[in-house]
Amino acid sequence: MKNLKYIVGLACLVLLVNQPAGAQQNADDQYRRPLKEVLTNIESVYGVRIKYQDTMVAGKWVQYADWRYRGDVEATLDNVLKPLDLKVKKEKDKVYKLSVYEYYRWPVAEGWAELDRLAARYTNVTEWEQRKALLKPCLLEALQLSPLPAAPASQPIITAERKFDGYTVRNIAIEILPGVYVNGSLYKPAKYKGKIPVLLNPDGHWTKQRYRPDCQYRCAALARMGAMAFSYDLFAWGESLLQFQSEDHRKSLSMSVQALGSIRILDYLLSLKDADMARVGITGGSGAGSHTVLVTAIDDRIKVSAPVVAISSYFYGGCPCESGMPIHNCGNRTNNVEIAAMAAPRPQLLVSDGGDWTDKTPEHDFPYLQKMYGYYNQIDNVENVHLPAEGHDFGINKRTAVYRFMARQLGLNLAAVQDAAGNIDETKITIEKEQAMYVFGDNGEKLPANAIHGFDKLEQLWKKSTGH
Template sequence: MAKESNKLKGIKQLSHRGSVLFLCLFLVASIPILSQNSDTNFNQSITETIDRIEEIYDVKINDEKKLLEGKKLDYADWRIRQDNLEVSLTAVLAPFNLMYWKESDSVYSIRKFDYPRRTPDLGRERLNYLQNLYDTKAEWESRKADLKSCIKDALKLEKASEVKNPEVITTKKRKYKGYTVENIALEIVPGVYATGSIYKPFPLKKKNAVILSPNGHFGDGRYRESEQIRCANLAKMGALVVSYDLFAWGESALQFPYEYHRTSMAQTIQVLNGKKLLDYLVQLPEADSSRIGITGGSGGGSHTLFLTAIDDRIKVSVPVVMVSSYFSGGCPCESGQPIHLCGNGTNNAEISAMAAPRPQLIISDGQDWTQNVPDLEYPFIRDVYSFYDAEEKVENAHFQEEGHNYKESKRKAMYPFMARYLNLDITKITEDDKISEDITVETENQMKVFGKNGEKLPENAIKDIDKLYSLFGETYEKDQNE
């Protein structure tokens, strides 16, 4: 009987607990219903919430483009964190695909969501996170291998249709003091050509270093004077240098108009251009495949980082005005493919570190997104180099008073670095112990490989963007950034 009583008692206890649990579940389930009845109390203009944030944090938040006009948000004030301004702004702006930009310590602005562009504070936060992922060389090597594999996949390089016998078109050489120039068109996938100019030392040595010069978004592209100066001087020093067009820029625009430059495929094609041109150059009898460098500014700086990260043949790199922890490139030709999502999130600073322990000179300035390199990105990258005891192989040349360019001061920082690590002869461009940039500047028409009006464009050259995507097993869909 005692056993039966205990059993009955236990059943009653379970029954009572079950009733209590049911009541709790009922009340919990009722909460959303009850709260929904008060939506009208907490639905308000987002501008009112921004005013409240300004008051709490004593800051000014500008909405010059009136992006907040007419917008309302449920529970807007409840999203404010009284101890964190940035988290508060993110919480109230994200529902509208908007973001904040920190102009100064006390002034912020509202912008449309710009996925490749963040703030220095978020860059620092991200580098702190990344730094905790690897404490040893082995851990970093594992991370690097994962990133390298993912970046290649994201760029779709392995999907590219092969060219069995790629066509190579070169023009007659023009001879100048200490160097020559010839133009080149190289078929990289069926019917798609990389176009550029090759600068060579004159007289030509038996074996010469090779340097890639990917172009950035500077006016006139590879035709501009500063690009010619850089390439000609490196050739004088003893290198085979190739300067090549951006996709849908320069002569590439004969195949694909500029509107297609802002597509994700532009990033793939530009990386492929660099790899295929390097393949071509290293097989030349006068090339020394053990001495390969790369340097470019802005978008060319991005591609300097990408190519160095995935191609171990590159021994020396000089990325210019593009190493940043919070900006990955404002053009889809730099950030259109999801390479910065690799490894659960990376950035150009970590991609730059993938060059370690190979020599790298990071050139930055005080007027763009590289303004914090000396104190933020460079120490992070040096720490990675320390895994190899190679801190002396990474340097930073910072020009605080300068802006976003690859002009004379930055070039003159690059020359001796390339000379030191690629065994080039800097005396070939030195007069009275000063670097000279005395070259012959060519006209645009002289630098064209397909003729003044594109009359020599090969018959198999495709001009259909859909066909281009199909060569990678992809379907073209208009990108949001176009």
């Protein structure tokens, strides 16, 4: 208590000492001070450094600044910055960096408390099914996909087949709205009979889009195991950049365009004569993990899902393509873990790690999902592979978990990607150059003439097609 009084007293003293003559503040002017002045004073009082660009603080003022100091620097900074939608991140001892308020990132305890609040609404399968029946149409409405816009009558654009060891690849562009294309690569087994499983593989927020080796390894391995695996870009990534700017990806509408893209891709793949409609899965990492959960929740054709390094009760998705549309307002608020529970009792694997917002998945979020699957007496249908020593990627151990899970759930041949000792072996997979995976040519010269350009054109088209 003595230390608290000393610090608060010191803070007030420094404020008074640092005031220029005639600048004494009082309640008449709300003790109002420039943010930069307050931050400089906090650095002096608490012996810390606060890093920021001047543009972040220019023109910002703190109301009742003199009253916002508390016994420790972090409580003080929270009290000062929260009304301005700012926060700090601690970089190391006594060093902080100013950043904008992140609506999508909650303290762990608050995220867990919110999940507990949601879980208190249902205690059995009947109540949970009622909750799902409320959430699903709301998700579609929030995405502005109820009803779905009419699908273009065009046929997909398909490149020549490329043959590799145990699998083949074709690049495909699908028109999801008039003049709007989603591009990807379809990997298939080199030899197969009858109908085979279908696996969607949306790309996440890593550099080099779906051209990255880990994307190619994953889809080629799944094809060698006996599935058709479609790897595709998120909106305003990859070849979508022929039509839109990279900054358009961070527009909220990207979330809806991506969801529509997955629905259209699934429409096409399930129209193929060799597609097994009873064995349909989806897996994606990071932002594509959030997308995996959302698509599974709104499309019952998905039978198996595996979100990787994505789902957390205290992280709602750091990109507007994950949380930009108001899906989380549904049902008097929801979160990504409850949306993941909407897959139940369909098999689901969550892959988590120790280096991101999935670090505590086994402690609270996964037990919640086990409880939900338990309502159906299918607790074994939800799994968690946690890799505490790893970080935010789709590395070999994450891929291995997905291979083993999909092999069990979809009847795939895991031995096709194993060595003699039973370890996953991806050495027979060819990593192609980026240009080989383009649909529209090395320089976009084959982009269809009807392709639209620019986000403003997309907004106009979206309004015309959906009524929103």
